Amino acid sequence: MQMLIDGRWVEASSRERIQVYNPATGSVVDTVPRAEREDVRAAVDAAEESLKKWSELPAIERSRILLKIAENVRQNSEELARTLTLEQGKPLNEARSEVNSFANCCEYYAGLIGRHRNVQNEFLTGEGFFVVTKIPVGVVGAILPWNFPVSLLGWKVAPGLAAGNTFVVKPASSTPLTDIKVVDLMYKSGLPAGAVNIVTGPGITVGEEIVRNPKVSKIAFTGETGTGKKIMEMASDQIKRITLELGGSDPMVVFEDADLELAVEGAVWGRFRNCGQSCTSVKRLILLEGIAEQFISKLVEKVRTIVVGNGIEPSTHMGPLHNEQQREKIENMVEDAVSLGAKVLVGGKRPEGEEFSKGYFYLPTVLTNVSEEATISNEEAFGPALPVYVVRSEEEAVELANRTIYGLGSSVWTKNLERAFRVAEMIQAGTTWINSPPIARAEVPFGGFKQSGLGRELGVEGLEHYYETKSIQVYDYSKGRKWRFPI
Numbered sequence: 244m245q246m247l248i249d250g251r252w253v254e255a256s257s258r259e260r261i262q263v264y265n266p267a268t269g270s271v272v273d274t275v276p277r278a279e280r281e282d283v284r285a286a287v288d289a290a291e292e293s294l295k296k297w298s299e300l301p302a303i304e305r306s307r308i309l310l311k312i313a314e315n316v317r318q319n320s321e322e323l324a325r326t327l328t329l330e331q332g333k334p335l336n337e338a339r340s341e342v343n344s345f346a347n348c349c350e351y352y353a354g355l356i357g358r359h360r361n362v363q364n365e366f367l368t369g370e371g372f373f374v375v376t377k378i379p380v381g382v383v384g385a386i387l388p389w390n391f392p393v394s395l396l397g398w399k400v401a402p403g404l405a406a407g408n409t410f411v412v413k414p415a416s417s418t419p420l421t422d423i424k425v426v427d428l429m430y431k432s433g434l435p436a437g438a439v440n441i442v443t444g445p446g447i448t449v450g451e452e453i454v455r456n457p458k459v460s461k462i463a464f465t466g467e468t469g470t471g472k473k474i475m476e477m478a479s480d481q482i483k484r485i486t487l488e489l490g491g492s493d494p495m496v497v498f499e500d501a502d503l504e505l506a507v508e509g510a511v512w513g514r515f516r517n518c519g520q521s522c523t524s525v526k527r528l529i530l531l532e533g534i535a536e537q538f539i540s541k542l543v544e545k546v547r548t549i550v551v552g553n554g555i556e557p558s559t560h561m562g563p564l565h566n567e568q569q570r571e572k573i574e575n576m577v578e579d580a581v582s583l584g585a586k587v588l589v590g591g592k593r594p595e596g597e598e599f600s601k602g603y604f605y606l607p608t609v610l611t612n613v614s615e616e617a618t619i620s621n622e623e624a625f626g627p628a629l630p631v632y633v634v635r636s637e638e639e640a641v642e643l644a645n646r647t648i649y650g651l652g653s654s655v656w657t658k659n660l661e662r663a664f665r666v667a668e669m670i671q672a673g674t675t676w677i678n679s680p681p682i683a684r685a686e687v688p689f690g691g692f693k694q695s696g697l698g699r700e701l702g703v704e705g706l707e708h709y710y711e712t713k714s715i716q717v718y719d720y721s722k723g724r725k726w727r728f729p730i
């Protein structure tokens with residue numbers, strides 16, 4: 244495939260290409276251009292050029308185009324989902340729901356266009372009035388990870404376009420294909436040339452050029468906390484606007500009065516969906532001691548039934564990890580926990596058999612007796628291993644839940660809603676789900692406390708990050724004048 248710059252298919256100036264691999268088979272799915280800094284500059288120029296046209300398009304037209312994009316994405320969802328499974332590894336059903344969530348996001352923000360009211364108010368001193376308006380930030384650089392390439396594209400371009408901004412998008416080098424197809428559909432839906440440009444290439448050249456380019460006014464980044472810190476540092480040079488959606492180590496706390504069947508299902512869905520590679524995967528399971536034994540035995544029974552395989556097969560529940568480094572990271576975390584006394588109740592190794600020999604598979608794993616010193620207790624576990632901790636009280640549960648540098652998601656399972664709200668308020672995380680695994684919704688703001696991020700995506704709050712606030716002050720001198728230089 245090629246890149247889309249200024250609405251046209253283009254090669255990289257270097258003519259070099261990057262191979263995109265299927266994580267289930269190791270085979271090459273396709274190749275994309277390896278862009279250089281000058282290709283990014285061309286994309287930024289195109290986005291800047293189209294800014295006036297896009298931002299001045301009547302709001303109703305922008306809304307119609309977003310709705311058309313959603314319709315076209317839905318009509319092509321099967322092909323998009325298959326491409327996503329081939330390049331990312333997730334099961335086809337999950338890929339379908341991710342593509343669907345992109346369309347939902349476009350529809351939600353299409354509906355918000357033109358809904359906000361500009362504020363107009365009298366000065367407190369009565370000398371006139373002021374108007375507060377919202378204007379688009381300008382050219383936005385959207386930098387994406389590989390775990391949810393399509394929905395996270397939607398979280399950025401849907402509100403950003405709704406607010407009148409234009410984009411340079413950089414997908415992760417290992418998952419560019421579905422995003423390129425989505426951007427192509429955006430143009431087929433009436434988006435003017437240059438409003439969304441997609442450039443493929445490494446983070447250290449393409450990503451850094453987007454962040455450092457003075458014509459880019461805002462960076463919307465999703466990825467690892469370490470990369471987020473580098474981006475924040477680079478962006479500080481020009482006080483560039485940034486939103487950062489970073490890593491997490493989300494706790495799931497289960498109280499004695501929870502619906503245990505539902506909570507077990509929630510833990511399995513929350514940990515093993517996308518092979519454990521979600522920013523809001525359940526990364527630490529915290530059980531009250533009264534139900535721990537029963538819960539763990541139901542959990543292990545359920546985890547044993549997870550079918551691991553190539554995501555393209557309809558029978559597969561969990562696909563491979565996205566790449567070899569991810570698999571090694573999770574393997575090392577499990578080994579480290581075991582060396583510090585953890586017990587592997589299920590999984591803890593790679594599956595055996597010819598069908599698994601070329602992909603990055605790892606069995607769904609449950610660990611108990613996990614030391615608080617273990618890496619898995621402290622760092623983001625981005626793979627299918629679930630450490631279980633047993634606590635004696637609500638206070639202990641909250642203390643353990645908050646014992647992390649992260650603060651992205653969390654969940655509380657109890658039938659006692661008073662307790663649910665109390666604990667939700669005490670957990671330091673951007674979202675707490677009550678009796679539900681982590682599900683992001685277009686209408687609910689999403690983002691992190693602590694080192695999990697900065698700013699919010701989704702909801703009305705997400706839209707706000709794509710505007711500058713402009714105040715216009717109007718004086719009525721018939722009512723006197725308060726300012727006067729003393730000469």
Ligand code: NAD
Binds near residue numbers: 489521
């Ligand atoms: P990553 O940080 O390695 O890469 C993300 C993107 O940044 C890629 O496109 C990469 O090429 C680019 N990049 C890398 N170095 C760069 C640099 N110096 N300058 C500019 N761009 C650069 O992350 P990943 O491994 O692709 O994704 C997994 C991570 O994303 C996990 O930590 C996960 O928790 C996090 N994540 C967070 C959210 C959220 O909403 N909070 C959602 C999904 C994933």
